[in-house]
Amino acid sequence: xxxxxxxxxxxxxxxxxxxxxxxxxxxxxxxxxxxxxxxxxxxxxxxxxxxxxxxxxxxxxxxxxxxxxxxxxxxxxxxxxxxxxxxxxxxxxxxxxxxxxxxxxxxxxxxxxxxxxxxxxxxxxxxxxxxxxxxxxxxxxxxxxxxxxxxxxxxxxxxxxxxxxxxxxxxxxxxxxxxxxxxxxxxxxxxxxxxxxxxxxxxxxxxxxxxxxxxxxxxxxxxxxxxxxxxxxxxxxxxxxxxxxxxxxxxxxxxxxxxxxxxxxxxxxxxxxxxxxxxxxxxxxxxxxxxxxxxxxxxxxxxxxxxxxxxxxxxxxxxxxxxxxxxxxxxxxxxxxxxxxxxxxxxxxxxxxxxxxxxxxxxxxxxxxxxxxxxxxxxxxxxxxxxxxxxxxxxxxxxxxxxxxxxxxxxxxxx
Amino acid sequence: xxxxxxxxxxxxxxxxxxxxxxxxxxxxxxxxxxxxxxxxxxxxxxxxxxxxxxxxxxxxxxxxxxxxxxxxxxxxxxxxxxxxxxxxxxxxxxxxxxxxxxxxxxxxxxxxxxxxxxxxxxxxxxxxxxxxxxxxxxxxxxxxxxxxxxxxxxxxxxxxxxxxxxxxxxxxxxxxxxxxxxxxxxxxxxxxxxxxxxxxxxxxxxxxxxxxxxxxxxxxxxxxxxxxxxxxxxxxxxxxxxxxxxxxxxxxxxxxxxxxxxxxxxxxxxxxxxxxxxxxxxxxxxxxxxxxxxxxxxxxxxxxxxxxxxxxxxxxxxxxxxxxxxxxxxxxxxxxxxxxxxxxxxxxxxxxxxxxxxxxxxxxxxxxxxxxxxxxxxxxxxxxxxxxxxxxxxxxxxxxxxxxxxxxxxxxxxx
Numbered sequence: 001x002x003x004x005x006x007x008x009x010x011x012x013x014x015x016x017x018x019x020x021x022x023x024x025x026x027x028x029x030x031x032x033x034x035x036x037x038x039x040x041x042x043x044x045x046x047x048x049x050x051x052x053x054x055x056x057x058x059x060x061x062x063x064x065x066x067x068x069x070x071x072x073x074x075x076x077x078x079x080x081x082x083x084x085x086x087x088x089x090x091x092x093x094x095x096x097x098x099x100x101x102x103x104x105x106x107x108x109x110x111x112x113x114x115x116x117x118x119x120x121x122x123x124x125x126x127x128x129x130x131x132x133x134x135x136x137x138x139x140x141x142x143x144x145x146x147x148x149x150x151x152x153x154x155x156x157x158x159x160x161x162x163x164x165x166x167x168x169x170x171x172x173x174x175x176x177x178x179x180x181x182x183x184x185x186x187x188x189x190x191x192x193x194x195x196x197x198x199x200x201x202x203x204x205x206x207x208x209x210x211x212x213x214x215x216x217x218x219x220x221x222x223x224x225x226x227x228x229x230x231x232x233x234x235x236x237x238x239x240x241x242x243x244x245x246x247x248x249x250x251x252x253x254x255x256x257x258x259x260x261x262x263x264x265x266x267x268x269x270x271x272x273x274x275x276x277x278x279x280x281x282x283x284x285x286x287x288x289x290x291x292x293x294x295x296x297x298x299x300x301x302x303x304x305x306x307x308x309x310x311x312x313x314x315x316x317x318x319x320x321x322x323x324x325x326x327x328x329x330x331x332x333x334x335x336x337x338x339x340x341x342x343x344x345x346x347x348x349x350x351x352x353x354x355x356x357x358x359x360x361x362x363x364x365x366x367x368x369x370x371x372x373x374x375x376x377x378x379x380x381x382x383x384x385x386x387x388x389x390x391x392x393x394x395x396x397x398x399x400x401x402x403x404x405x406x407x408x409x410x411x412x413x414x415x
Numbered sequence: 416x417x418x419x420x421x422x423x424x425x426x427x428x429x430x431x432x433x434x435x436x437x438x439x440x441x442x443x444x445x446x447x448x449x450x451x452x453x454x455x456x457x458x459x460x461x462x463x464x465x466x467x468x469x470x471x472x473x474x475x476x477x478x479x480x481x482x483x484x485x486x487x488x489x490x491x492x493x494x495x496x497x498x499x500x501x502x503x504x505x506x507x508x509x510x511x512x513x514x515x516x517x518x519x520x521x522x523x524x525x526x527x528x529x530x531x532x533x534x535x536x537x538x539x540x541x542x543x544x545x546x547x548x549x550x551x552x553x554x555x556x557x558x559x560x561x562x563x564x565x566x567x568x569x570x571x572x573x574x575x576x577x578x579x580x581x582x583x584x585x586x587x588x589x590x591x592x593x594x595x596x597x598x599x600x601x602x603x604x605x606x607x608x609x610x611x612x613x614x615x616x617x618x619x620x621x622x623x624x625x626x627x628x629x630x631x632x633x634x635x636x637x638x639x640x641x642x643x644x645x646x647x648x649x650x651x652x653x654x655x656x657x658x659x660x661x662x663x664x665x666x667x668x669x670x671x672x673x674x675x676x677x678x679x680x681x682x683x684x685x686x687x688x689x690x691x692x693x694x695x696x697x698x699x700x701x702x703x704x705x706x707x708x709x710x711x712x713x714x715x716x717x718x719x720x721x722x723x724x725x726x727x728x729x730x731x732x733x734x735x736x737x738x739x740x741x742x743x744x745x746x747x748x749x750x751x752x753x754x755x756x757x758x759x760x761x762x763x764x765x766x767x768x769x770x771x772x773x774x775x776x777x778x779x780x781x782x783x784x785x786x787x788x789x790x791x792x793x794x795x796x797x798x799x800x801x802x803x804x805x806x807x808x809x810x811x812x813x814x815x816x817x818x819x820x821x822x823x824x825x826x827x828x829x830x
Contacts, residue, residue, distance in 0.1 A: 202761050244782040247760040249771060269778045271752045271790060307745075310753040311790050312778070328778070328790065329720075331731050331750040337686045338745065339726040345662040346617050354666060354829060363684045363743070363823050367659040368727070370618050374727050375686060375743065375823075408778050409788075414769060 005256040006156065006191065012261050013155040015060040025051055025073070027065055030107060034067065036088040043080055045071040045118075050139040050176055055146065057154040059162070063111060070136055077102050077130070080118050099284065102130050104215075107348045122397050124227050137227035139350040142182050153191035154182050158190075159261050163413050165247040165406075169236035171289040172315075175243070180233050182224060184208075196250040203239050222341050244367070248413070255415040263412035268404045271311070274331050277324040285319055292317070296325045299390060303327060306386035307334050307378060314407050326407050332383045332400060342372040420602045420671040421571065421606065427676050430572040435795045437525070438468055444481055445522060445529050449482065452502040452638050458495055459488040460533075465554040465684040467593055470561065472569040474577070478526060485551055492517050492545070495533050514699070516546050539642050552642035557597050568606035569597050574676050575606075578828050579663040580821075584651035587730075588706040591656070595648050597637060599623075613664040618654050663828070670830040678827035683819045686726070687747050689798050690814040691806070692739040699736055707732070714805060718742060720794060721801035722749050741822050747798045747815060752778075757787040 012085040015023075027049050034047040051066035052058035071080060081103045081373050088095045088107065095107050098115075119132035128134050161167035166175035176184075187208055188194045190244040201221070209224035217232040252260050265338040275412070277298070281288060292315045300313050309330035317323040342353040342365065350372055354365050363375035379385040384398050416665040428439075442464050449462040467473035468482035486495060496518045503510045503522065510522050513530075522529040536545035545550050561569070568700070573596050576582035581590035591599075602623055603609045616636070624639035632647040635654040640646040667675050696703060707730045715728050724745035732738040757780065765787055769780050778790035795801040799813050 006460055136429075221717060239784050240782055243760040243787075247765060247769075247780075247782055247787060250760070250765065254766060265774075269752070269790065270668065271778060272750055275683045309754070311752070312781070312783070312788075329750070330753065331746070335687055335745040336724070337684070339724070345658040346615075349666065350662060351669060354662075360827070361682075361684060362825065363686065363727070364826050365662075366826060366827055367655055367662055367725070369654050369656045372658075373727075392754070410777065411779050411781060414773070414780055 002256040009261040013159045027108055045069050050135050056145050067116050070121045077118050099114045136232050138179055141226055150185050156191040157181050163263050164209045166241040166244050168332055174238035174241050195249040201246050203242055214305045257415040259413045266412050267410040269408050271408050272329045273316050273403040275403050276324050277323050279396045280321050292323045304388045312407050315338045333383050337375050338378045340374050340376050344370045424676040428574045441524055441527050445482055456498045460484050465550050470558050471566045480529045482531050486537045492533050553594050558642055565600050568600045572596050578678050581656040581659050589656050590655035609618040610664040616661050618657055672830040674828045681827050682825040684823050686823050687744045688818040689742050690739050690818050692737050692812045695736050707738045709821040717805045721795050727822050749796050752790050753790050753793045755789050759785045
């Protein structure tokens with residue numbers, strides 16, 4: 001049963017030979033151009049294809065190729081990027097510069113995006129200068145060890161994680177990076193062995209290391225980076241993402257299904273939902289997701305303080321035109337009164353509390369247990385009042401009960 | 416200021432000389448009759464007037480007089496009660512028998528109720544046979560020590576406690592008995608000194624004893640009974656009653672007012688209230704209050720489980736025709752869905768949880784933190800459905816938003 005599901009899933013996650021050919025073609029072409037540039041510009045660097053496209057662990061439909069310009073120390077990243085972009089313009093390839101921790105160049109060729117990332121050459125254990133410097137080491141560690149079968153297992157696992165919504169280390173997902181996925185297959189041996197191990201994972205107790213290391217990390221999941229024992233390769237994985245993986249592994253092993261690779265239909269349940277839709281601020285994704293997740297958490301606290309019960313909340317964005325905060329609520333309006341808890345009677349602050357409500361239209365002040373309470377008018381009885389009171393008259397729209405997305409749907413993969 | 420308030424309050428709580436005269440008249444008459452009976456029936460006992468009427472610590476308008484028949488061991492309570500009631504019938508006084516821990520006789524004379532309570536003579540420290548046996552010792556302890564001024568202070572304190580709703584050790588009130596009130600005045604010296612001490616009371620930390628005792632009691636307030644060191648004379652005082660007294664003492668000392676002796680007007684706030692009205696079961700008050708307070712607590716838990724927010728609840732009764740449970744709620748109806756929390760993903764019970772909701776119309780199952788959840792249909796969205804589902808089709812009526820009593824009123828005494 002499970003073998004049959006995995007066999008069919010493998011077909012789904014293996015690129016066609018045609019697809020593979022065109023990736024290779026484009027990669028070779030870019031490398032050729034870059035080699036020419038390195039030579040002509042006299043940059044002290046080598047050009048290397050790294051990442052999943054170099055290890056045959058990429059998923060069908062993926063349009064990203066990573067090419068690294070591994071520089072010797074002494075080279076200046078900004079100057080190198082400038083030289084490269086001038087060269088590309090000369091040879092007629094369209095490009096744009098992006099900024100992660102430092103600038104890199106993206107080429108757009110035949111609907112593929114090729115990231116050309118400059119980094120410094122370091123040795124294992126050596127302190128990296130930029131975050132990208134570890135990539136050549138990562139690539140070498142994996143490509144020297146992963147068997148052909150395991151590369152197929154990496155693809156299965158990536159697709160599995162993608163379907164259950166935890167693939168990617170970016171803030172949007174807070175999940176498992178491609179590199180981490182490959183490490184897991186290498187560590188446990190195969191796709192199925194990964195799941196069998198994950199079934200027994202325990203947040204904050206699972207510690208994976210390829211060598212003898214005892215460095216402590218406070219994170220739900222710790223996977224010591226084999227090329228840098230001071231780094232937790234799973235630092236981005238949130239408790240929710242790790243737990244989602246545990247649940248999915250348990251259920252898949254119990255009841256294997258193709259839905260873990262290609263999700264079933266989405267059934268929407270008509271609950272009470274409020275969306276706050278903002279125009280996209282036209283900043284980089286990591287900035288936008290970070291900012292709106294924080295705002296979402298603040299607003300969640302505020303909505304709860306207003307007295308509304310929030311069942312679930314989240315951030316969604318098309319990364320172009322909008323970002324929105326979504327709150328699934330018990331109700332959209334509340335009663336006109338609320339219970340307001342005061343201090344214990346033996347605390348001296350009880351005087352101020354009582355005096356505050358002496359002249360108001362309240363029930364009480366009365367005592368229950370050792371505390372004083374009043375039942376007083378609510379400030380906001382409508383969810384929109386509560387939200388507006390916090391966000392003010394900014395540039396956003398509130399939608400009530402229009403949302404039909406993931407947060408109010410049946411789980412599309414669980415069996 | 417405070418002296419003036421207390422002076423005016425003293426007038427309120429002192430019976431008129433006319434009232435005092437008629438109490439004495441009736442008391443003397445009853446004692447005379449009982450003395451005659453004891454002699455003629457050959458009962459080995461003495462007749463004594465105990466309680467507040469014997470100590471001038473009773474409140475105006477009080478219609479209860481306690482007369483005790485203190486028997487020597489060897490007498491049988493049932494036979495004594497039988498002999499007494501026969502005698503009363505002979506001399507033409509109307510009577511009825513009541514049952515507390517054991518039977519006693521109540522005489523109805525000129526709109527006064529005289530309780531004739533048989534008990535056994537014991538010495539201080541001796542183990543009582545019935546609960547009433549301590550009363551002669553209590554009376555002797557107090558009457559030997561309380562000064563005339565202190566007796567006035569007892570009346571003030573009784574009225575104060577009555578107004579704030581914590582006077583009486585019965586289950587309805589769970590407050591301060593008359594005996595306990597007198598002990599407090601004796602212990603602290605005066606009405607004002609009691610309040611000054613109470614202001615500093617701490618639930619579960621206040622321990623009052625007249626002698627050297629170290630017996631431990633687990634209760635909000637411990638006042639060792641001076642005639643029985645194994646008894647907490649404040650055992651009936653609930654945390655809420657003790658705390659109410661603390662709050663009232665603090666506020667009275669801060670802002671003295673006659674409202675603590677004769678409450679101000681009651682202002683009702685129009686919140687959402689549901690009442691469940693039962694016909695009075697025609698059982699003794701202690702039984703009825705105990706039963707309905709327990710039922711009220713059970714139903715409170717159930718209503719909360721249904722998803723309703725209860726601000727406050729209570730039991731009320733006229734002790735004749737009805738008993739009712741009252742719940743002050745945020746809302747009378749809820750949304751159609753609820754959040755339902757499942758086990759942690761690493762727990763094996765997660766399988767049963769997921770399987771239970773695989774075919775239902777739910778949001779999820781989804782993971783948040785380390786747990787799995789669903790958003791599912793609520794069983795009951797109306798408060799009346801929730802209540803009926805628990806109480807079944809019994810003999811009760813549900814009233815919505817008709818209640819106008821204490822539980823939805825401004826505090827009528829606080830300043």
